[in-house]
Amino acid sequence: MIGWEIAGGVVLTVWLWLLTCRGRFWSTAPRLPGGTEPDHWPSxxxxxxxxxxxxxxxxxxxxxxxxxxxxxxxxxxxxxxxxxxxxxxxxxxxxxxxxxxxxxxxxxxxxxxxxxxxxxxxxxxxxxxxxxxxxxxxxxxxxxxxxxxxxxxxxxxxxxxxxxxxxxxxxxxxxxxxxxxxxxxxxxxxxxxxxxxxxxxxxxxxxxxxxxxxxxxxxxxxxxxxxxxxxxxxxxxxxxxxxxxxxxxxxxxxxxxxxxxxPRLRDLWHMISRSAYTQLRHSPTLLAATVLGLALVFLGPPAVTIAGLTGGGPAALLLGVAAWAIMAGTFAPMLGYYGQPRAAAPLLPATAALYLLMTLDSARRHRYGHGTSWKGRTYPAARSSAREPDSSE
Missing domain, CATH: 3.90.550.10 (Spore Coat Polysaccharide Biosynthesis Protein SpsA; Chain A)
Known part of the structure; x- marks a missing residue:
């Protein structure tokens, strides 16, 4: 029970930090600035x-x-x-x-x-x-x-x-x-x-x-x-x-x-997996950190909640539900932006699990030399990522 309570506390702390310290990433308010009429319209x-x-x-x-x-x-x-x-x-x-x-x-x-x-x-x-x-x-x-x-x-x-x-x-x-x-x-x-x-x-x-x-x-x-x-x-x-x-x-x-x-899952899978490992600079260390991070942040809340319901104790249940509620609350505005029912926000962990699998598949493709392909053109897997951006920047 204490283990699940600790896990719940970690997960809730992470989501409280994301909610308050990550630039309000969940907001759909950033829209094109208005500006004023220029004296001379540029070419x-x-x-x-x-x-x-x-x-x-x-x-x-x-x-x-x-x-x-x-x-x-x-x-x-x-x-x-x-x-x-x-x-x-x-x-x-x-x-x-x-x-x-x-x-x-x-x-x-x-x-x-x-x-x-x-x-x-x-x-x-x-x-x-x-x-x-x-x-x-x-x-x-x-x-x-x-x-x-x-x-x-x-x-x-x-x-x-x-x-x-x-x-x-x-x-x-x-x-x-x-x-x-x-x-x-x-x-x-x-x-x-x-x-x-x-x-x-x-x-x-x-x-x-x-x-x-x-x-x-x-x-x-x-x-x-x-x-x-x-x-x-x-x-x-x-x-x-x-x-x-x-x-x-x-x-x-x-x-x-x-x-x-x-239209198909395979189409979206290819669109995401062809560049996921590139975003991680083809680094096994960053891949491991990303997988652990995705699991902690998005799979942690439902896992702690289920554990609380099945013997982990009321404190674990409360912590898991609170973290899951914050996660769903931050996702709801994006669902609204896309005209989707906000009530579907608690299902985000299922989608996150798919993204985790896509990321692992992207690394697998790189490991076996498939590289990044797009419309009949393939870029070798061994290609350096020296010019790729660091996600921390």
Missing amino acids: VAVVIPARREADVLPRTLPSVLAQHYPGRARVILVDDGSDDGTGELAESLARAPGAELPLTVTSPGAPPPGWTGKTRALAHGVVEAGRVDRLLFTDADIAHAPGSLTELVRACESGYDLVSQMAVLRTGSRWERLIVPAFVYFFAMLFPFRLVNRTAHRTAAAAGGCVLLRRATLERAGGLSAIRGALIDDVALARLVKRAGGAVWLGLAGKVRSVRCY
Whole structure:
């Protein structure tokens, strides 16, 4: 009984610390800053890296091309070795009624040694953009509501060097509804938005689906070549900008939405496991710490609660229920943001157990030399993570 009471006290203490000292990671309040109308609207190049995206472009590219922006803007789609007609389809969509921004389709060829495909595509787009003031990196599966570009620039002009929005992900299938809100919740726990948005704080992160930044700041920070090998390019980019003294803002989106579908568990499993071990810098020590941490933080409350009900004593039961209630309470706002019933928040431990298995599977794939694969391109498992961001930063 005493053992379970001690375990319950540890678990509750951890959740009280997370609740009060982790930058209110659970809050869904961080939304795009309003800003004021600039005297002169900066020029913008929207760079879209695209590899085999013919299935989603009809639902996303028109929304980007239709942006009505007060200044000078253009769209550059970088066709990264697609074999499904991505480039040709993009050009046809640019000729459709409603397109306001001009489109350039270009291809960089295969990435040279040391580069990932996406960072190479983005760097190629930056060169193609020429001397613009701002760069908007947005993924091919991201749709932008009317006014999105203008609001992003206005927010950036309020004093930031990089502004990023976590796109609203799809929750159409039952697996998406179970896993997606938790995915964003875990990301916010790892990189609390409020800490990211403090210039003096080391925590740095961005959401790669929507990143607007000042070109001058990117050049001062060393350009995309400085993160050319990063598999988690968005976090690496934010870290690069912040280390160069730039101000970073990250929050949840209102007008930016992903149309990518993950109808089956295996689809979501691959999406998460392909980069989970990379985030841990391919370190067995960090893997062990992460597994123990996930078990303690998310599986601990129900374990202590069940133990209290089955002979562990009323104190253990009380401590376990209190920790579980805090955990569910912090998850409920994210469920509400995604339009899911908040009453499902106590089920978070089940989803956390899935994430734990995905993380272990990511390490297993690395152990057996499978590396990170994406749309027919594989990055060797032995690839150094020297340029990957430290999650503590």
